[in-house]
Amino acid sequence: MSLSNALTTAAPDLSSRSIAYFSMEIALSPALPTYSGGLGMLAGDTLRSAADTCRPMVAISLVHRRGYFRQNLDDQGQQTEVDVPWSPETMLPSANRIVTLTVQGRELLVRAWRFDVTGVTGHIIPVFLLDTDVEGNDEWDRHLTDHLYGGDTYYRLCQEAVLGLGGVAMLQALGCKPSVYHMNEGHAALLSIGLLEEHLSGNPLREAQEIDLEAVRCQCVFTTHTPVPAGHDQFGLDHMYQVLGHERASAIERADCLHNGLMNMTYIALRFSRYVNGVAMQHGKVSQLMFPDYKVHSITNGVHAATWVSKPFQELLDAEISNWRTDNQYFRSVYGIDPARISACHVKGKQRLFDVVAKRTGQHFNPSVLTLGFARRVATYKRASLLLEDPARLVAIAEKIGGLQILYAGKAHPADAAGKGLIRDVFAAAAHLNSNALKILYLENYDWELGGLLTQGVDVWVNTPRRPYEASGTSGMKAALNGVPSLSVLDGWWIEGCAENVTGWAIDDAETEAAEAACLYDKLEQRIAPMYANPAAWARMQQHCIAINGTFFNTHRMVMQYFRNAYFPTTVVSEAATPTSPVKAPALDALLSEPTLA
Numbered sequence: 001m002s003l004s005n006a007l008t009t010a011a012p013d014l015s016s017r018s019i020a021y022f023s024m025e026i027a028l029s030p031a032l033p034t035y036s037g038g039l040g041m042l043a044g045d046t047l048r049s050a051a052d053t054c055r056p057m058v059a060i061s062l063v064h065r066r067g068y069f070r071q072n073l074d075d076q077g078q079q080t081e082v083d084v085p086w087s088p089e090t091m092l093p094s095a096n097r098i099v100t101l102t103v104q105g106r107e108l109l110v111r112a113w114r115f116d117v118t119g120v121t122g123h124i125i126p127v128f129l130l131d132t133d134v135e136g137n138d139e140w141d142r143h144l145t146d147h148l149y150g151g152d153t154y155y156r157l158c159q160e161a162v163l164g165l166g167g168v169a170m171l172q173a174l175g176c177k178p179s180v181y182h183m184n185e186g187h188a189a190l191l192s193i194g195l196l197e198e199h200l201s202g203n204p205l206r207e208a209q210e211i212d213l214e215a216v217r218c219q220c221v222f223t224t225h226t227p228v229p230a231g232h233d234q235f236g237l238d239h240m241y242q243v244l245g246h247e248r249a250s251a252i253e254r255a256d257c258l259h260n261g262l263m264n265m266t267y268i269a270l271r272f273s274r275y276v277n278g279v280a281m282q283h284g285k286v287s288q289l290m291f292p293d294y295k296v297h298s299i300t301n302g303v304h305a306a307t308w309v310s311k312p313f314q315e316l317l318d319a320e321i322s323n324w325r326t327d328n329q330y331f332r333s334v335y336g337i338d339p340a341r342i343s344a345c346h347v348k349g350k351q352r353l354f355d356v357v358a359k360r361t362g363q364h365f366n367p368s369v370l371t372l373g374f375a376r377r378v379a380t381y382k383r384a385s386l387l388l389e390d391p392a393r394l395v396a397i398a399e400k401i402g403g404l405q406i407l408y409a410g411k412a413h414p415a416d417a418a419g420k421g422l423i424r425d426v427f428a429a430a431a432h433l434n435s436n437a438l439k440i441l442y443l444e445n446y447d448w449e450l451g452g453l454l455t456q457g458v459d460v461w462v463n464t465p466r467r468p469y470e471a472s473g474t475s476g477m478k479a480a481l482n483g484v485p486s487l488s489v490l491d492g493w494w495i496e497g498c499a500e501n502v503t504g505w506a507i508d509d510a511e512t513e514a515a516e517a518a519c520l521y522d523k524l525e526q527r528i529a530p531m532y533a534n535p536a537a538w539a540r541m542q543q544h545c546i547a548i549n550g551t552f553f554n555t556h557r558m559v560m561q562y563f564r565n566a567y568f569p570t571t572v573v574s575e576a577a578t579p580t581s582p583v584k585a586p587a588l589d590a591l592l593s594e595p596t597l598a
């Protein structure tokens, strides 16, 4: 992906873009610090697939001038953070528009930078990164779009006002008239208030009737991403009134969007969306229980295959399966490729990972030894230490099976003291356990690049969340696309992706952590190690991972499902025959702009 290209290309035509995708974070390029983890990666992969499959989308996010942070770890595993400043003006073309919002009772100027996500056939999804560092703004306001997930709740609410209200205003200023607004997580929920203001065309919000709210609802789609309560932003009413002003704040109250006496972004999004979904089948069901007053559907996440498949695999696929880049269904035909060639590609990925590890840390890993990977945002429910629950047993297994290597990575949020403690725990265990047979290493600064190296290079991807908190998880999908099986708790996507002994192994549910760890060790010793010792069987498993899971857990399929079920549902298409149907417009758009359904 070339950033310099973006400076020279003309803006794509926006008038035909029917879907506006709003996300607080989007991973656009390994060189840009505009994401923190899974949510941003998913947003970026969504847009990359939308570009490859020529979808009529446009996206909105914030510029995050100081980025998320770079993680440094000292030799005890103590995390410190450094900003990652970048200057959009030297890298991206300007949208050449400034919109004015009233936020915190004063005028706020918002401009935007355009990042073009370019698909394999040249189709572009323009992404507008909103920026409040504009001359004329209050000095404090100029830093509102600096820090992704930084600052306090007041700062966060201001940012969410910029994203939702600023995004709607910017699209209007650009002449873009989407028929569907997709809130990727509740952060973007205030776009509904922006749309309501637009719908009332100058009349005050207090005059909004149910029919006006319904008109906004018909335009909105909401994806919720976690059952963990901390993932659902809420704000005090004092902040709501202070930041949004009386007119908007009282409209939110009147529309029944408060929850437990607080402004809750998830409930605003639920109230204003005609379609709501979770990000895997089980997560949809769990979310349905959390929000019984709303219908919650499921669309399982995916990853952008061409972004995550290693170079050697890409070359193999290009040689054997033309069209896989535009149509991921072709991954199924990996069954026509000799498994030994698949293994050979994986060996290269493993060597590349170990070369980078050696260069970064001076530690040498052995490419012929079974290697496990565990990399994820550090949060208590992800239970990074389950693998280390019974150190004596782990060492015994390592000795018995001819060695074992474990690579860890993951960032804790700067304000999460408990999470930082978990990283130190892994360091302490590693220092204690490292021996000839067992090697454990925690790698610094888990990001796009390291995520790619790990999922392309380890032999088995491990995931041990406490059920049912893993909404989906996507790193295991990246691994699967590279022929890497998972050893995981049956949570999130793995409920759909696990075929025991074929695409990986399930860690069975148990009453205690010790019992779950015992299951993990049993599988490692009795199923995984013996198969790893049989290269033909292992190669066959690698092939299954790609052919079975690669074919499904990709964002080409996911985007197709959003178009079919959320943006332009088939039922809406049939209702469009009735002239009075309020959902007529998107339905017509569906017929005009949904090429793959034809």
Ligand SMILES: *Cc1c(COP(=O)(O)O)cnc(C)c1O
Pocket: 036, 037, 038, 039, 041, 375, 376, 377, 446, 447, 448, 451, 452, 472, 473, 474, 475, 476, 478
């Ligand atoms: C894919 C990815 C994630 C999300 O992975 P999970 O399985 O949801 O933990 C997070 N961070 C990075 C850097 C990634 O590449």
